[in-house]
Amino acid sequence: MTLSRPIAVLGAVTVLGLALTGCVAKSDVAAAGRLTVSSTADACTVSAGTASSGTLAFDVSNKGEEVTEFYLLAEDGVRIVGEVENVAPGAARTLTVVAQPGKYFTVCKPGMIGSGVGKAAFSVTGAKVAENGGDAAQKQKALTQYAAYVKDQVGQLIPAAKAFTDAYRNGDDAAAKTQFATVRSYYERIEPVAEQLGTLDPRLDFRELDAKAEGIDWTGFHRIEKDLWAPAAGAVNSDGTTPATQDWAPSTPAERAAFADKLLADLQELFDHVHSDAFVKDLEAKGIAGISNGAISLLDEVANGKITGEEDWWSGTDLSDFAANVEGSKMAFSVVREFAESKGAEGKKLVGQIDRGFSALEAELAVHGSLKDGFAPYSTVTETQKRDLTDLLNALAEPLSKLTSTILG
Numbered sequence: 001m002t003l004s005r006p007i008a009v010l011g012a013v014t015v016l017g018l019a020l021t022g023c024v025a026k027s028d029v030a031a032a033g034r035l036t037v038s039s040t041a042d043a044c045t046v047s048a049g050t051a052s053s054g055t056l057a058f059d060v061s062n063k064g065e066e067v068t069e070f071y072l073l074a075e076d077g078v079r080i081v082g083e084v085e086n087v088a089p090g091a092a093r094t095l096t097v098v099a100q101p102g103k104y105f106t107v108c109k110p111g112m113i114g115s116g117v118g119k120a121a122f123s124v125t126g127a128k129v130a131e132n133g134g135d136a137a138q139k140q141k142a143l144t145q146y147a148a149y150v151k152d153q154v155g156q157l158i159p160a161a162k163a164f165t166d167a168y169r170n171g172d173d174a175a176a177k178t179q180f181a182t183v184r185s186y187y188e189r190i191e192p193v194a195e196q197l198g199t200l201d202p203r204l205d206f207r208e209l210d211a212k213a214e215g216i217d218w219t220g221f222h223r224i225e226k227d228l229w230a231p232a233a234g235a236v237n238s239d240g241t242t243p244a245t246q247d248w249a250p251s252t253p254a255e256r257a258a259f260a261d262k263l264l265a266d267l268q269e270l271f272d273h274v275h276s277d278a279f280v281k282d283l284e285a286k287g288i289a290g291i292s293n294g295a296i297s298l299l300d301e302v303a304n305g306k307i308t309g310e311e312d313w314w315s316g317t318d319l320s321d322f323a324a325n326v327e328g329s330k331m332a333f334s335v336v337r338e339f340a341e342s343k344g345a346e347g348k349k350l351v352g353q354i355d356r357g358f359s360a361l362e363a364e365l366a367v368h369g370s371l372k373d374g375f376a377p378y379s380t381v382t383e384t385q386k387r388d389l390t391d392l393l394n395a396l397a398e399p400l401s402k403l404t405s406t407i408l409g
Helices: 010-021 133-171 173-189 193-194 201-205 208-214 223-226 252-272 277-306 318-341 343-368 384-399 405-408
Strands: 033-038 044-046 050-052 054-063 068-073 082-089 092-099 102-108 117-125
Touching: 010 117, 033 068, 033 102, 044 102, 044 117, 054 068, 054 082, 054 102, 068 193, 068 318, 082 092, 082 208, 092 252, 117 405, 133 173, 133 223, 133 252, 133 277, 133 318, 173 208, 173 318, 193 201, 193 252, 201 208, 201 223, 201 252, 223 252, 252 277, 277 318, 277 384, 277 405, 318 343, 318 384, 318 405, 343 384
Parallel strands: 033 054, 050 117
Antiparallel strands: 033 044, 054 092, 068 082, 068 102, 102 117
């Protein structure tokens, strides 16, 4: 199946553009703070690689043939400081941000999918500057940053899933197995968004026993996973009793094509949602509490499936899902941490506890591998190591569970 080309949601541009700039007006941008960006199919050329701190305006011109996006990324190359989307071919739009001293990256994303092109280092020098606009503007900035992160992850998920399902439908199981964990990581980082869309998450991510319990057709990632890692004679399902081969037969080529098409169609539904006005309105309705609750929800995902080894029962790639959930949780936390810190000594104390919790858990996960280079199969994790991971997960979950109440307090 060919995925539909992303549709430019022009209404969302206005909402997000205003949200990002807050009360920064173009007249506030000094001449030295204006930069030009030329986006093409394979390049993202910024007029300068450095600027002084303060209000910066990136005037983005799309000289390619596809709608494009421009991102200013934080030093980690993941967190989105600002973005402007839906820049049509031949059109120009402006990203205006208050940039603090530090290291950043710039990147363009033709077609609004994939990892982008022309990623380059960008630095801001000078002294820290005050950001005007008050609490409401800061909250809107947080919502906009998180929306941009979600769209970026889904944008990278779409082409990765296309390559994965092409390999699966063509019977290239070795290639599909290699790609499985990476494809899922994009989804696992932002899974709470899909969970808000009724049956979408069940269609994409239900395990076999979950589908049977709910009486629905079993589709999605885990249906394909069982084809790729077909159960051997004597294997059991994750309930420990049901024979894995009961009522089971490997999919025919036609069935594989149908499962692949279904996965891509459901992921396209997710893509369309996060690029819609409805997504922006939903984020604004939930506010920053919705983001902090998402951080908590992602750790719950780890506790309810990944730590037990039941999530990726056939592939044993649970640690990749585990790490992606943690990354997504940490990203959501990073967006709202300023609000927790603003609550005085108790808020700063809580932020410190959460920071240490993430660091300790990430260090323990690193013993087993990484999302970039791959993790060891979950079957190789000893019971002692599982207990260590569980203890660290619980140690992080305890202060993180207080994040929303602290922010709203």
